[in-house]
Amino acid sequence: MSSSTASTASRRASTAVDRVDVLKGPSAILAGIAPNGSLGGTINYITKRAGSEPLNRVKILYGSDSVFTQQVDFGRRTDDGKAGLRINVLNRNGETSFDEHVRTDSITIGADYKGDRYRLGFDYGYVYNKVSDQQYQLTIGSGALKTMTSMFKVPRGTKFGADGGYRAIHEQYGMLHGEYDFSKDWTGYFSYGLRNTKMEYFYNNFSLSDRLGNATMKYSYNNQVNKADSGEVGVRGKFFTGDLKHELTVGANRIHYTRYMNNRTVKSGLKTNLWDIDFQVPENPYSWSEPKNDENTFTGVALTDNITTPNEKWQFVLGGREQRVKVDTYGTKTGAEKTHYDESVFTPAFAVVYKPQKNISLYANYMQGLDAGDSLVTDTDASNYSEAFAPFKTKQYEVGAKYDFGKWATTLSAFDIKSPTLIEDTATNRYAPNGEVRHRGIEWNVVGEPHKGTRLMGGLMFLDATYRNTEGGLYDGNRVAATSRWNAVMGLEQDIASVPGLTLTTNLTYNSSAYTNEANSFRVSPWATWDLGASYKFKAGGVPLTLRGDVYNVTNRNYWRALQNNGVFLGKSRTFLFSLTADF
Template sequence: MKKQQQYRNWLCAALLVSLPFTGYAAEYQLDDIVVTGVRVHEAPITENNEVPGGQVARTADYGVLGNRDTMTTPFNATTFTDKAITDVQASNITDVIAMDASTNNQTLSGASQAWAIRGFRAQQQDVSFNGLHGIAPRFYTGVEGIDRVEVLKGASALLYGMSPNGSVGGNINYVPKRAKQGENQNSVKLTYGDGKQFGQQLDYGVRTNDNKWGIHFTGYHTNGSTSYKDVAVKTNSAFLGVDRQGSHSRFYFDAGYVYNNIENPQYRVQFSGITNTKIQKNYIGQHGMLSADHNAKYGLADTYRHVTEKFGVARYEYDFSKHLTGFAALGMRETKMDYAYNEFRLSVDGVGQVRFRNNNHINKAISAEAGLKGQFQTGSVKHELTGVATRLAWKRYMTNNAESTIKNNKEVAIWHDTTEANVVGQFNTYKNQFGWGAELNDSNLLTGFALTDVMSTKDDKWTFVLGGRYQHIKQNLNKTGKTYKEHAFSPAFAVVHKLNDRTSVYANYMQGLTAGDIVDSNYANDGEVLAPYKTKQFEVGAKFNTGKYLTTVSAFQMEQAGTLVETRNGLDYLTSGGKVRNRGVEVSVAGEPREGTRVMGSLMFLRSKYQKALDSYQGNDVIGTPRWQAVARVEQDIKSVKGLSVSLRANYQGPSYIDQWNTYKVGGRVTWDLGTRYEFKGLGGHPMTLRADVYNVFNKDYWNAMSNNPAIYVGKGRTAVVSLETKF
């Protein structure tokens, strides 16, 4: 079995590195409306700025810098297009970013998703919407209303400001669907799979004859059981996008509504009582790690999560002159959640523990930005100067009830033997005994101002980015009466040099920000307000655009500050002296090396270490961070059957530790996905597309290790999805 696993690992790596590295160059033009940054003229792309093959776009929204082409931008970003999202039949954001090895799925339950970028944990609450934080649905990650998903890898305090929950490894930005000139976006799609989920989706987009006004609508419904045991999901959503393109101004309005109901979701397995001294002598040490079984259930019956999301955002841009543009955006969101769930823990002595909880949550946010972008020249140097002010305010009304006692069971022999598939079936079913109630928990305000200067030489061979962002953080913890009020300045420097028409090299220094802590009574410095934690990033890289594909290679180091307990004169103090260091190398490729063959793949090597931590685990690998990750997808058109394509995707993730002392780890894995797509003319000559995908073809059982605490989450077994889409 070990040899078979090794063969699969080598096959996955070979599939990735064998992606071709030859191509051609030609001329192209960029759409003046889409690209507001520097024009480039070195390789062919479609009018939608897509790399050949259509799965990845050449441009991305870099926050304060605006929409720019990757070859003249000193950052590593991947923009997944609607074609990529649709062709892999992604239903949520984690399905999309799974195509990038720099991300790691950190989902902690069947109702809550998270991920890591460059080894640093992020959350769905930190996704930006058209470059604006705080507006995207907070607890729903479906992508039916999304045209593109932009994944920026690396610290981004200058570009987007501090994210609401302090994610520092990168940023994910949603680009909503809007009507496109000359493209038929009107379709009906029926989907069945991932258990017995039956979904229906309507897309309708239209523009006026003069191309000034456009409107796009997406309606979506799905219902049925999922591939996880006893889990059922029902979703109703609607998304509306309106835009106006004038000669000197542009207006955009996007709004959405989501109702998402999940019954009996799956949950993670948490470990309690693990310490460095006990770990070799406990039940785990004697019996080995818990075996993964995707049929096992760690969620209690009658648990649920009901979520309603409402949001809207308007953006306006006005050209005062050829060289000066003003812009402003205002967005609002309201989220309501009723969440009855359980914690499932296994102690070091092999005792199962369950606690039932109920979270009533209302979250209201208002986000705004306003700024000016001007262009001028000093000698032979061109300048693009941007100043932007941002304000994000949100309030959480929340009551989190918990049972006063933990339900214990005798030893459960499931560490190495999962013959009892429904693990929590050994525990009683709990009914929600708590009434609805959501008191004001905390009020938060993030304000800031960023100033950037993008300088380029007359021949566009050199581009320099110089900037900084001042960020003010205020949190009122209403239930405790404490207030956090601090500020920080984050400078940034970056440079891009075009070696030739096909190659650029770049380097950057960037920072990320996370709010500090208010020290509690467990420490001698009770009440002290710790300054915001900074993450400092150094990155170098190269980008290659051959005309047939786009390749990015980067190396980075990120150091994140955090809490550390220091003992002075026998007393414990909580300080900001902790440090985690992540060093890594990334490679990504996307394109069409020859007509009818499309490839997309990426690889990341990562060393994540506790640099300053407790003596018992300082220098160890950070939990939940595998050293190797890789994904490669090849799609081939079958010439003998017009409209038929087949695809193969390999996904590799290396082993990772579940505890800070690096004693126990989950094993590495390779999973394989197969897909096919058939495009044909249906009744009345309407274009139709039939898609079928099988994920985890070999039904591999595996665990994902969590990066925030000792916990694991069981991966999906073999699943399949089929869909039929009709254009009208």
């Protein structure tokens, strides 16, 4: 069951997820406009269901500096296998490597029933998460930008979030999904989901003023309620026209969500120094309030036809979605409507796959994506904060090849993605869609088990992400903020034959340098991290146990990650995690 369309949940409990499908690139044809503003891809969660065998699993984790986690996973099916129930409960509490205090409680329930011609599924989740004394980004202020082009090193674990700050989230969601087989070739389906999320933040913005470490701080209080409901209905099936097989899907969906939010400045202009930070935490004079901030309704109808030749050497995908987008924003103080957008747009999709051999696939596609999230000004310091623009349409061209060697497989692809973007006018502190970003690159991936007991997964990407057609050509040719030209990851698992049940793992991650702004005047250096792990499966008293230990950032690399809007985030220092899992 896909849960992403059904609930548009913002804080999915990971304990409820059985599998995660990552669909790269724009994909408006699949689920419509991205409700949370993601054009780089779509994440589809497949929720857990009870298996054929009873499950009683307990997992205990300990992570540095002192985070304890307890998790219970329970699953049962009826004797006839038709009805199933899966329950996951999690509690996490303790201090992280940034001296944050984390508390998470969640419970998820997944139920399903399999009839002769129909299937039903239901999911419910409750998540509470609070992070106190949280770490925040460091903003490079205008003064520092005049004298600095890169960030100097700071002691590991330096805190830019004030003690006394917090962010708390309560979320509940529910989903219902059903399928009915009209015949062996045709199936109807529906999904419906609800979500209610309450969030409260008391936080500081730490802005560097110069290379000496002088800084200013601003404290803000933000509370909001997000309410969402979504539904989908459709039919899928197959038929033949001559020798060609058609797999047809026709579906309609609707996503509606409303945000009630009040973001207020508590105190600003506080002076301090990075080398001896005095956070000067003020009293918060504000209380909870829920003025309507924005309301969004996305409706659409889509049709796709997957056409296959008799020998399966050729496969063609044709499709399109008619999407209506309605976005309204409101004044926090007056409650009056500030901006309004209500239009429809058609997004086509085309793809072709050619298999010269059974283990070789060559493909090309053209996809479009829609994004309302990035067309809404979210910078709270902007003069036109919360202004909504027409949704951005993204166009992607991609070609690639996949070679399956049996025990392992590799893919190579080249892509070109173009999309409008919001650009800040620094003179007026106003954002407008005065530009375009183009992401052009080549990506190589490999996955498999080339030798029994040796599993690998990795990839390498060259990304040329640049601004184009900016007003007056001001940023044309500059690299898009927070993007690296080179990204690489390689993971290896090795079973130790001489010690049955023992597996060693290692992972390497690399990101080349990246800029923090459109002007490319400030950048962070390249960074790489190395992770190590080991797991050991054994039995004690007839109970299957798995003992696992992981070390992240083994070399304790001190590095910065680039963010947009002149932000940087200090990478985590060396972190340990140990767990014990028992299946009773």
